[in-house]
Amino acid sequence: PDNQFHPDPSKKNLVILGTGWGSVALLKKLDTENYNVIVVSPRNYFLFTPLLPSCTTGNIEHRSIMEPVRQILRSKKASAMYYEAECTHIDAERKVIKISDNSDIKGDVHVTEVPYDMLVVGVGAENATFGIPGVRENSCFLKEIKDAQAIRTKIMDCVETAGFKDQKPEEVSRLMHMVVVGGGPTGVEFAGELRDFFDEDIKKLVPEIADSFKVTLVEALPNVLPMFSKQLIDYTESTFKEEHIEIMTKTMVKNVTDKYIEAEISRPDGKKELTRIPYGLLVWATGNALRPLVKDLMSQIPAQKDSRRGLAVNEYLVVQGARDIWAVGDCAVAGYAPTAQVASQEGAFLARLFNNMAKTEALEAKVHELSASLNVQPGNSAQVVQEIESTERQLRRIKDIKPFHYSHQGSLAYIGSEKAVADVAWLNGNLASGGKLTYLFWRSAYLSMCFSTRNRVLVALDWVKAKVYGRDVSRE
Ligand code: FAD
Ligand code: NAD
Missing domain, CATH: 3.50.50.100 (FAD/NAD(P)-binding domain)
Structure with missing residues (x-):
């Protein structure tokens, strides 16, 4: 087997950046069979940050609060791809990201591109130093x-x-x-x-x-x-x-x-x-403080011009002024504090949103199909009409997604x-x-x-x- 990703052309490419609180909460609740899911993060594990201070003294050993992303992905119904790499640039116009393997061991190929239909930015933040010397x-x-x-x-x-x-x-x-x-x-x-x-x-x-x-x-x-x-x-x-x-x-x-x-x-x-x-x-x-990747993306989007602390998102966590890009956690500004609690609720919200979007598309396709069959076989029309109506009711119900609420x-x-x-x-x-x-x-x-x-x-x-x-x- 090669290590190329063979996406299912009938599904959208959903690229998720980061393996922190936001992205992992999304992964946990996402129905991966609806999308070609690709996770990109330089850290191949999730880190339970609340207990990190205890690792500084050896009260807790660091591996006890790490969970390999491979383990997380293995438990998903449909397989998802993981690349250990840093995303170095998001081209919002072409809908591709540039990724780079910055680990010690590099293969012949260590910089490449990944196209996306939908992108979730969950890259967290850097340490603030306020430019203080030393x-x-x-x-x-x-x-x-x-x-x-x-x-x-x-x-x-x-x-x-x-x-x-x-x-x-x-x-x-x-x-x-x-x-x-x-x-x-x-x-x-x-x-x-x-x-x-x-x-x-x-x-x-x-x-x-x-x-x-x-x-x-x-x-x-x-x-x-x-x-x-x-x-x-x-x-x-x-x-x-x-x-x-x-x-x-x-x-x-x-x-x-x-x-x-x-x-x-x-x-x-x-x-x-x-x-x-x-x-x-x-x-x-x-x-x-902001990560360079986030600054770079913000500079491409005029609607982000006045945002200082991160990617301004709307109540559905869509990056304002961007197409098909969502942001969660410390890199997003949704009006809440940069905490694990907020990040994980945002990630779980996006999972519900994406699961719903996939269901909506499937139901819309069903309505389309049923309508077409109505023209071909007018004989069963009463039954088909009933089915169309019930599917449309279902559609209305799931389309009504409430905005994110922390x-x-x-x-x-x-x-x-x-x-x-x-x-x-x-x-x-x-x-x-x-x-x-x-x-x-x-x-x-x-x-x-x-x-x-x-x-x-x-x-x-x-x-x-x-x-x-x-x-x-x-x-x-
Ligand atoms: P992170 O969890 O920081 O994850 C970011 C991910 O993105 C990482 O996997 C990183 O490797 C990856 N990444 C970085 N750059 C790139 C790139 N260019 N491309 C792709 N991936 C990238 N909050 C609480 O609510 N309760 C607590 O008790 C608590 N305790 C904390 C203790 C400490 C010591 C610290 C530092 C923070 C604590 N927090 C706590 C805050 C909490 O950890 C953060 O708010 C939370 O981690 C934010 O989640 P996130 O997903 O946005 O980012
Ligand atoms: P913080 O932003 O909460 O606090 C940083 C502090 O540093 C501020 O009080 C600020 O006034 C001070 N400061 C800034 N520049 C300074 C300077 N030059 N000299 C002296 N002081 C200076 O940062 P944090 O503690 O790293 O927390 C980051 C985020 O993670 C927060 O949202 C926090 O709620 C969350 N967090 C939560 C927990 C928890 O719930 N137990 C634990 C850790 C972090």
């Missing part, structure tokens, strides 16, 4: 598996380097200073996990550096976790105080070097003050020392809670949200393993 060169992000692995290695590198013979106290303090920039949920959850790692494992194994370990969270706004209620923000801030995590609010990082960051602090009297913060490990979590299930975040915060909208009332019970809820909620039973079992085993044997501090 960020890319000196800090770790926390978005992908490789980021979590790099952080895990660096934490232990800092610890072992601080323990090096004759290291001066000032240098030990610098190396043991773990700075997190960005007080959104990513920064807060990471800071909490880091403090747990230190308290539960590092402190016992490397007691000589214990007094110097420090975590600082730097945030430009007046408080952390802006999407949570005031009560939960206060709870998080007081928990961090108990955990000895310093929060520096109204502090905007302006410059990053290999050993310190420079930040501007806004004082209550309105004065601004520049400060230098030495660090050993710097984790940068200041949110999302249903917010609540926000959850882990804040360290077996505590979590939750803003959950239940039974029309708002339940805001923090603490140990919420932590158990957080754990069970995330466990139930894992992609597969295999993931659930692996994550649960990792938790037990870390509790019983401690986290593995080998630096690798």
Whole structure:
């Protein structure tokens, strides 16, 4: 067999970009037999991002939260094609995309084109740096598996380097200073996990550096976790105080070097003050920026001219001003926050939409056929007319697709020392809670949200393993 894709000419080519929350939710619910489905993504797995902060300390092993896309596709009724590649250009005029294999091993052909009839863009976002000098060169992000692995290695590198013979106290303090920039949920959850790692494992194994370990969270706004209620923000801030995590609010990082960051602090009297913060490990979590592919597509479409944060879509997630292109998740602007919850609901909505579109076309073809047979065999006309009417009724029912509507299930975040915060909208009332019970809820909620039973079992085993044997501090 060759590895050429042999599409069924009677079906449309549906190309899906990305294997993240949006695209995978679409794939999960899509009736693949209705289309020639082609998935393109440089990542051949789905990543359960909510547990990524736990991978930075080895509380969870990274493979436990990955699900191979091949496994996902295997469970579909009709086969779908997957290409491990990055889409580098969308030609909206010709309806083709350019794809490129950017992995280490490349064959003779590593750049080619794929034509589409329908395209779904679910490529997510990049890490925002706001052009601040030195960020890319000196800090770790926390978005992908490789980021979590790099952080895990660096934490232990800092610890072992601080323990090096004759290291001066000032240098030990610098190396043991773990700075997190960005007080959104990513920064807060990471800071909490880091403090747990230190308290539960590092402190016992490397007691000589214990007094110097420090975590600082730097945030430009007046408080952390802006999407949570005031009560939960206060709870998080007081928990961090108990955990000895310093929060520096109204502090905007302006410059990053290999050993310190420079930040501007806004004082209550309105004065601004520049400060230098030495660090050993710097984790940068200041949110999302547009991917070049998305910028490139937006520049081709005049209707996207005023959109800044991503592809503006209508209430059916159609990219405004484009033909046969839909967008989901962090790269789309539909009026919601860039979260997994939104992305997966958008993906599931598109699956329903596409399943419906295929059914509509099939029913329309049936009406057409029946009408034609009416002319050829007028004998059975009463029965055929009845059948046409019933098919048309069916058509009207499924054609009436309601626009996308996001249903917010609540926000959850882990804040360290077996505590979590939750803003959950239940039974029309708002339940805001923090603490140990919420932590158990957080754990069970995330466990139930894992992609597969295999993931659930692996994550649960990792938790037990870390509790019983401690986290593995080998630096690798
Ligand atoms: P992603 O999930 O980022 O997927 C994008 C996909 O596109 C990837 O497969 C990528 O490889 C692929 N891709 C990239 N470029 C290209 C290209 N050129 N061509 C083809 N494919 C491409 N949200 C919550 O609701 N709850 C949480 O608890 C939560 N926790 C989080 C924790 C962390 C550490 C992070 C970083 C995020 C968290 N989020 C959470 C946010 C959530 O992960 C994102 O909103 C979500 O991943 C967006 O889904 P997406 O499908 O748009 O993009
Ligand atoms: P975010 O956009 O939520 O927060 C980034 C923070 O960085 C902001 O508060 C911003 O003021 C701050 N910042 C920006 N520039 C700065 C600077 N120069 N100096 C200091 N601070 C600066 O980013 P995130 O936490 O990565 O989250 C991204 C998205 O993913 C959000 O929609 C979030 O809700 C979602 N998410 C959700 C969860 C959860 O529900 N548990 C976890 C992680 C991420």
